[in-house]
Amino acid sequence: MESFPVLLTILLAPVVAAVIMAFIPREEHMLIKCVAAAGTFVSMALSLYVYFAYDQSLGGLQFVQQVPWIKDLGVTFFLGVDGISLPMLLLTNLIGFSAVFASWNVNHRPRDFFILLCLLITGVMGTFVAQDLFIFLLFYEVVVIPIYILVIIWGSTKRVTKEYAGMKLTIYLLIGSAFLLVGVIALFMKTVAATGAPDMSFAGLARAARGLSDFDQIWLFALMLFGFGSLLSMWPFHSWSPDGYAGAPTAVSMIHAGVLKKIGGYGLIRIALYVLPVGAKFWAPVIAVLGVCGVAYAAMAALAQKDLKYIVGYSSVSHMGYVLLAVASLNVIGLNGAVANMFAHGIMAALFFSTIGFIYEKTHTRWIPDLGGLARQTPRLAVAFMLAAMASLGLPGLVSFVPEFTIFVASFKVYGGLAVVAIAGIIITALYALRAGANTLFGPPRPEYDSLKDIRGPELVPLAVLGTVLVVGGLLPFLIFDMVNSGIVPLMAEISGALKLGGSF
Amino acid sequence: MNVDLSLLAPEIALAVLGLGILVLGLLIPKGSRHGLGWVTALGLLGVLGLTIAGWDNQGTLYEGIFIVDRYAIFFKITFLTAAFLVTLGCMRYVDEMGDQSEYYSMMLFATLGMMVLASAGDFMTLYLGLELMTIAFIVLVCYRRTETRSVEAGIKYVLLAGMSSAVLLYGLSLVYGVTGSVTIYEVGRAVTTEPVPALILGVAMLVAGLGFKISAVPFHMWTPDVYEGAPTPVTSFLAVGSKAASFAILLRVFIAALPGLWAHWTMLVAILAAVTIIVGNLVAIPQTNIKRLLAYSSIAQAGYILVGLVTASEAGIKGVMFYAFLYVFATIGAFTVVTYFYNVTGSDEIKDYAGLSQRSPLMAAVMVISMLSMAGIPPLAGFVGKFYLFKTIVDNYLWLAFIGLIMSMVSVYYYLRVALVMYRDEPVDHTPISLSGPVALTLIITMMATLVLGIYPGPLSEVVNTAAHSFFLP
Numbered sequence: 001m002e003s004f005p006v007l008l009t010i011l012l013a014p015v016v017a018a019v020i021m022a023f024i025p026r027e028e029h030m031l032i033k034c035v036a037a038a039g040t041f042v043s044m045a046l047s048l049y050v051y052f053a054y055d056q057s058l059g060g061l062q063f064v065q066q067v068p069w070i071k072d073l074g075v076t077f078f079l080g081v082d083g084i085s086l087p088m089l090l091l092t093n094l095i096g097f098s099a100v101f102a103s104w105n106v107n108h109r110p111r112d113f114f115i116l117l118c119l120l121i122t123g124v125m126g127t128f129v130a131q132d133l134f135i136f137l138l139f140y141e142v143v144v145i146p147i148y149i150l151v152i153i154w155g156s157t158k159r160v161t162k163e164y165a166g167m168k169l170t171i172y173l174l175i176g177s178a179f180l181l182v183g184v185i186a187l188f189m190k191t192v193a194a195t196g197a198p199d200m201s202f203a204g205l206a207r208a209a210r211g212l213s214d215f216d217q218i219w220l221f222a223l224m225l226f227g228f229g230s231l232l233s234m235w236p237f238h239s240w241s242p243d244g245y246a247g248a249p250t251a252v253s254m255i256h257a258g259v260l261k262k263i264g265g266y267g268l269i270r271i272a273l274y275v276l277p278v279g280a281k282f283w284a285p286v287i288a289v290l291g292v293c294g295v296a297y298a299a300m301a302a303l304a305q306k307d308l309k310y311i312v313g314y315s316s317v318s319h320m321g322y323v324l325l326a327v328a329s330l331n332v333i334g335l336n337g338a339v340a341n342m343f344a345h346g347i348m349a350a351l352f353f354s355t356i357g358f359i360y361e362k363t364h365t366r367w368i369p370d371l372g373g374l375a376r377q378t379p380r381l382a383v384a385f386m387l388a389a390m391a392s393l394g395l396p397g398l399v400s401f402v403p404e405f406t407i408f409v410a411s412f413k414v415y416g417g418l419a420v421v422a423i424a425g426i427i428i429t430a431l432y433a434l435r436a437g438a439n440t441l442f443g444p445p446r447p448e449y450d451s452l453k454d455i456r457g458p459e460l461v462p463l464a465v466l467g468t469v470l471v472v473g474g475l476l477p478f479l480i481f482d483m484v485n486s487g488i489v490p491l492m493a494e495i496s497g498a499l500k501l502g503g504s505f
Numbered sequence: 506m507n508v509d510l511s512l513l514a515p516e517i518a519l520a521v522l523g524l525g526i527l528v529l530g531l532l533i534p535k536g537s538r539h540g541l542g543w544v545t546a547l548g549l550l551g552v553l554g555l556t557i558a559g560w561d562n563q564g565t566l567y568e569g570i571f572i573v574d575r576y577a578i579f580f581k582i583t584f585l586t587a588a589f590l591v592t593l594g595c596m597r598y599v600d601e602m603g604d605q606s607e608y609y610s611m612m613l614f615a616t617l618g619m620m621v622l623a624s625a626g627d628f629m630t631l632y633l634g635l636e637l638m639t640i641a642f643i644v645l646v647c648y649r650r651t652e653t654r655s656v657e658a659g660i661k662y663v664l665l666a667g668m669s670s671a672v673l674l675y676g677l678s679l680v681y682g683v684t685g686s687v688t689i690y691e692v693g694r695a696v697t698t699e700p701v702p703a704l705i706l707g708v709a710m711l712v713a714g715l716g717f718k719i720s721a722v723p724f725h726m727w728t729p730d731v732y733e734g735a736p737t738p739v740t741s742f743l744a745v746g747s748k749a750a751s752f753a754i755l756l757r758v759f760i761a762a763l764p765g766l767w768a769h770w771t772m773l774v775a776i777l778a779a780v781t782i783i784v785g786n787l788v789a790i791p792q793t794n795i796k797r798l799l800a801y802s803s804i805a806q807a808g809y810i811l812v813g814l815v816t817a818s819e820a821g822i823k824g825v826m827f828y829a830f831l832y833v834f835a836t837i838g839a840f841t842v843v844t845y846f847y848n849v850t851g852s853d854e855i856k857d858y859a860g861l862s863q864r865s866p867l868m869a870a871v872m873v874i875s876m877l878s879m880a881g882i883p884p885l886a887g888f889v890g891k892f893y894l895f896k897t898i899v900d901n902y903l904w905l906a907f908i909g910l911i912m913s914m915v916s917v918y919y920y921l922r923v924a925l926v927m928y929r930d931e932p933v934d935h936t937p938i939s940l941s942g943p944v945a946l947t948l949i950i951t952m953m954a955t956l957v958l959g960i961y962p963g964p965l966s967e968v969v970n971t972a973a974h975s976f977f978l979p
Contacts, residue, residue: 141883145924
């Protein structure tokens with residue numbers, strides 16, 4: 001399989017679909033949707049193949065492709081996957097494929113919609129397969145433009161206007177990335193000064209960065225932490241997240257909450273921690289505190305919401321707090337938990353948002369007091385909703401239980417008191433998730449919703465795909481954990497000297 | 506004296522082309538001059554080919570007053586590309602204005618001025634090139650002579666350009682008085698690190714005079730008015746060509762002629778760059794006219810390019826050249842959309858762009874891509890350009906890197922407002938805008954260039970490297 005560029009194919013399939021769609025007459029809605037589905041299906045199938053063909057015993061980067069790109073910047077077009085990026089790549093494609101079907105009922109300018117959606121999916125995928133910082137950055141912001149346009153045209157204006165939501169999402173992402181960019185350029189120049197030869201690949205930067213002074217590592221890490229942290233909705237830079245999701249169309253909420261946010265966590269581990277371990281060690285307590293603040297604050301905020309999208313929006317901020325706490329523990333167990341939790345939360349959040357999208361489409365409201373008893377009228381929708389809600393509160397047997405448990409184990413060892421607060425957050429999560437489920441789905445059925453049609457046909461795809469992963473990932477957690485572990489262990493082995501934590505795990 | 510005329514071939518060809526167009530205009534009757542645009546465009550393409558063919562043919566003429574190094578050749582390629590694209594995109598607009606032959610020949614003479622400027626090896630040639638360019642632009646700016654705004658813009662441009670030329674000339678004469686030479690590289694040898702007061706005054710005047718041409722704050726006041734009033738293709742050529750040429754000579758004068766003094770001026774240039782970036786971007790936010798918006802954004806762009814001058818190193822020069830080249834495509838792409846939109850609707854107001862994405866998807870896409878390239882969003886060319894510019898200053902001027910990158914994210918705010926109008930709003934008039942062949946070609950070329958240079962900048966970067974390297978080999 002060495003000759004076949006499988007990662008490039010995964011990356012380009014949605015782009016090809018987008019190009020084909022551009023030539024289809026705009027009235028042929030069904031054809032457009034089928035092409036979009038086909039493009040994302042190819043990516044999903046191939047990434048499933050890569051996931052299971054990846055040789056875990058060998059570890060390291062596999063399916064590598066390298067082309068020299070910009071000589072004087074030391075940039076290579078370098079694609080490859082390891083145990084950390086593969087779950088993220090798979091997640092992107094599972095959600096991308098589901099998002100197409102969650103948007104099956106978009107009949108307002110569908111051609112533009114699906115073209116932008118496919119470009120968005122490609123941008124997100126690219127960040128996970130790039131092994132060169134420059135190429136990573138190229139993909140990192142590709143997503144900005146499609147998201148903005150998707151929100152302002154197909155978004156919804158309920159509590160905030162869609163223009164406000166779109167601009168807020170964009171500006172937050174960009175200001176964060178401005179700091180990240182300064183950090184990247186400074187890091188690049190410092191490594192060039194240290195080694196004399198420019199090299200932008202993650203591994204090359206990590207090697208060169210060992211020569212940097214502690215002070216340099218610390219301030220460079222701070223810039224990256226701000227950049228990636230604001231994308232991960234790290235408290236107190238999280239406020240774009242609930243507003244943005246509320247204004248965005250279903251597919252964008254799914255992709256944004258499901259995977260785009262995870263680029264922040266992925267970047268924090270794969271780039272910031274890997275390249276600048278001394279900086280990471282310095283900032284770890286701060287990350288832990290911010291993470292726990294996020295868990296507690298966002299869970300409380302979710303409790304006070306009556307709009308379904310706001311509940312899930314705040315809940316995702318709260319869950320990302322766990323990821324930050326896990327990263328801050330700086331040990332193998334914690335980082336395993338962080339990556340696995342990102343995967344689990346991605347699946348769960350995407351299912352949640354797609355369900356809310358269908359509820360909104362059918363009832364034209366997301367306001368909980370106006371809903372109730374939907375389990376009687378739309379049982380399949382209720383199943384999806386409850387699956388997502390149960391996964392959110394970490395029910396054993398579903399995908400998010402083991403990662404959360406792992407995080408608590410890892411962080412309790414390092415930050416005893418903070419971990420206790422974070423564990424308490426689980427109780428609040430249970431409270432708001434169950435209450436949202438009870439008030440929306442159960443209780444006396446409302447007569448005005450008697451004529452609602454349950455989800456059927458293509459609308460069932462998100463439930464089928466994401467629901468299956470939720471259950472399978474919960475019952476067979478090793479499918480995810482072995483993979484993540486095969487990526488985290490070598491990464492930690494490389495930086496453990498700098499962390500001076502050797503032997504503590 | 507042995508003069509190698511092959512070094513001058515592109516300039517000679519361009520001058521002949523300019524005069525030829527003028528004569529052709531006299532010979533053929535008024536009604537059938539629509540083809541002149543094509544003649545000009547293809548002629549420019551030929552001159553461009555000639556210039557590229559002379560890449561390896563370097564040397565100096567007339568004892569160093571005319572320098573043909575790769576640095577100059579690269580800038581000439583930039584000007585000619587810009588002139589070609591502008592001509593290709595503006596034919597219909599010019600046909601509606603009338604007097605095609607004078608228009609095209611003025612445009613060619615302006616380009617010739619820029620080319621002379623890029624090759625100038627002494628202050629006289631410099632001034633000659635600058636005035637040739639400026640006078641041609643004065644005519645072009647007030648070309649819609651029946652419109653008050655165009656004439657007003659022309660008068661403003663005449664007065665301020667005259668003023669700035671006077672200041673520049675005075676500065677040059679002071680430098681000459683102190684060093685006793687007008688040849689750039691000889692001045693460079695004569696200037697010592699100890700600044701003489703007269704020399705400092707001279708250099709300050711040079712900064713002011715050239716600052717006007719690149720519209721750096723605080724010499725930018727004329728830009729929005731002139732850009733708004735001038736015919737749109739002229740605005741676009743003014744924004745790209747005049748600015749790039751002024752940067753070419755700015756680098757030559759300051760780095761080659763005044764290297765000893767430069768150390769004292771870097772902080773000033775850094776501050777100038779920062780203020781230009783901030784003012785340009787912030788004032789662009791409330792604009793409602795697309796040409797004024799682009800004018801302020803072009804002021805901000807000048808600020809970014811100034812960043813490359815701060816270190817005055819080979820890397821900095823490379824950054825300037827790279828950015829100047831890709832700026833051609835982004836700016837001309839945006840202005841061609843504005844030009845054609847004005848042809849169809851007669852409006853330059855942003856609110857009238859409502860629903861453009863449905864009336865003409867290509868125009869809307871080019872507009873968004875061009876603007877986001879100016880904002881430096883990857884994977885568009887502007888990102889790579891900013892990367893090259895800012896990497897030279899992170900070591901010593903980290904604050905400037907912060908200002909530059911944060912302000913470029915602020916600029917996304919006003920660029921996206923245009924995108925908002927084009928994509929979200931429903932058009933008032935649903936009739937699709939059909940693009941004429943040359944305009945569509947221009948739009949596609951600029952869009953592809955912006956995308957390709959952003960994703961795969963490797964080859965261009967190599968070319969610019971050798972060009973910037975030649976600068977330090979007098």
